[in-house]
Amino acid sequence: MKTFEEKYTAWVDGRLSGKELQAFEQEVEGMEAAESDRREVHQLGALLRSHAAGGGLPVLEPVVEFDRAVLDQITASERGWRQAPGSWSSGWLALAGAACLAVAAAGYALLVPKAAVPVPYFAEITSVRAADPSIFATAIQDPSGQVTVLWIDGLDYLPDTYKLR
Amino acid sequence: MRQKRWSTEFLISQSAANLSALSVEDDLALVVRCQKGELVAFNELVGRHRQKAFAMIYQMVRNEEDARDIAQEGFVKAWRSIARFRGESAFGTWLHRIMSNVAIDWLRRRTGVSAGEFDDTKGLQEAAAGARTVPQAVLAAPERLSDAEVRERIDEALGRLSSEHRIVIVLREMHGYEYQEIADQCGCSLGTVMSRLFYARKKLQNLLRDVYENL
Numbered sequence: 001m002k003t004f005e006e007k008y009t010a011w012v013d014g015r016l017s018g019k020e021l022q023a024f025e026q027e028v029e030g031m032e033a034a035e036s037d038r039r040e041v042h043q044l045g046a047l048l049r050s051h052a053a054g055g056g057l058p059v060l061e062p063v064v065e066f067d068r069a070v071l072d073q074i075t076a077s078e079r080g081w082r083q084a085p086g087s088w089s090s091g092w093l094a095l096a097g098a099a100c101l102a103v104a105a106a107g108y109a110l111l112v113p114k115a116a117v118p119v120p121y122f123a124e125i126t127s128v129r130a131a132d133p134s135i136f137a138t139a140i141q142d143p144s145g146q147v148t149v150l151w152i153d154g155l156d157y158l159p160d161t162y163k164l165r
Numbered sequence: 166m167r168q169k170r171w172s173t174e175f176l177i178s179q180s181a182a183n184l185s186a187l188s189v190e191d192d193l194a195l196v197v198r199c200q201k202g203e204l205v206a207f208n209e210l211v212g213r214h215r216q217k218a219f220a221m222i223y224q225m226v227r228n229e230e231d232a233r234d235i236a237q238e239g240f241v242k243a244w245r246s247i248a249r250f251r252g253e254s255a256f257g258t259w260l261h262r263i264m265s266n267v268a269i270d271w272l273r274r275r276t277g278v279s280a281g282e283f284d285d286t287k288g289l290q291e292a293a294a295g296a297r298t299v300p301q302a303v304l305a306a307p308e309r310l311s312d313a314e315v316r317e318r319i320d321e322a323l324g325r326l327s328s329e330h331r332i333v334i335v336l337r338e339m340h341g342y343e344y345q346e347i348a349d350q351c352g353c354s355l356g357t358v359m360s361r362l363f364y365a366r367k368k369l370q371n372l373l374r375d376v377y378e379n380l
Contacts (some may be wrong), residue, residue: 040370040374049339
């Protein structure tokens, strides 16, 4: 449902016809006054159009500076586009994405601690230190942790003061 | 679109040097060259259309400095969009739409309402009542105004409209846009455009009656 203002505007601009026009003419009180108003609106339109077409508007000066500013803005924006990610082609974007994934995978492999994996051997060597460099000590531990064997080479006997640390 | 880095000095000198060659080309031929990345051709189009674009924007924003900035922004947008120009309308018409869009966006971004703006509610009470009975003409002395005075009166009257009303008046009355085109550009309904046009006309009738009746 059009408002009165919408219908009036359409009528002034000659956009009403048929039943719409008839209904509008019945709705308006005093068609003569309305016709007079329509003529006024047309006069107003003519005045405004002559104003727009005539020399009544400010002139753009100096034009050289204007042209230069436009070109400067275009060249600056194009430089920006070249640098901006938005201007990358889809190929470059795919390559960059793949590189990011590779870096992330490598970082994960290096930095994230792995879960303890059962040792497939019978025993593992633990840290052993001998005070005398001519003596070699080896420790062997059962993976179940129930038995530890200390094997020492280079000793004729085991002194009392030699302690296992 | 092929993109080249151009020096402004080079472009301006090229434009001057090629002026005679360019002047025989129509807008469409220049557009085709622009679509190949020739900024020199675009510079020629700017030269042809800048004054008209500036004038139209000025009518909407009422400030020369702002109109100049908006026109520049409009031309930059036109350059970025020129690859999509298909020649379905004249280049001037296409450019005109870009310029009015940029001006409307600019007006929307502005905050605050100036003292001269028109209140729709007030308009509804005053103009709708008047519209049914038709406002009485305020008869002015039959004194013929000079062209400069007429321009001043029109400028002043347009300046007293709200930006929404000014946009519809400028686009409809001065540039012949259809209601739907204005609605598309303003992002509002057809009914809103027609309603704004109604109130804007009433306001201008009251402000300019003595001018158009004595011309």
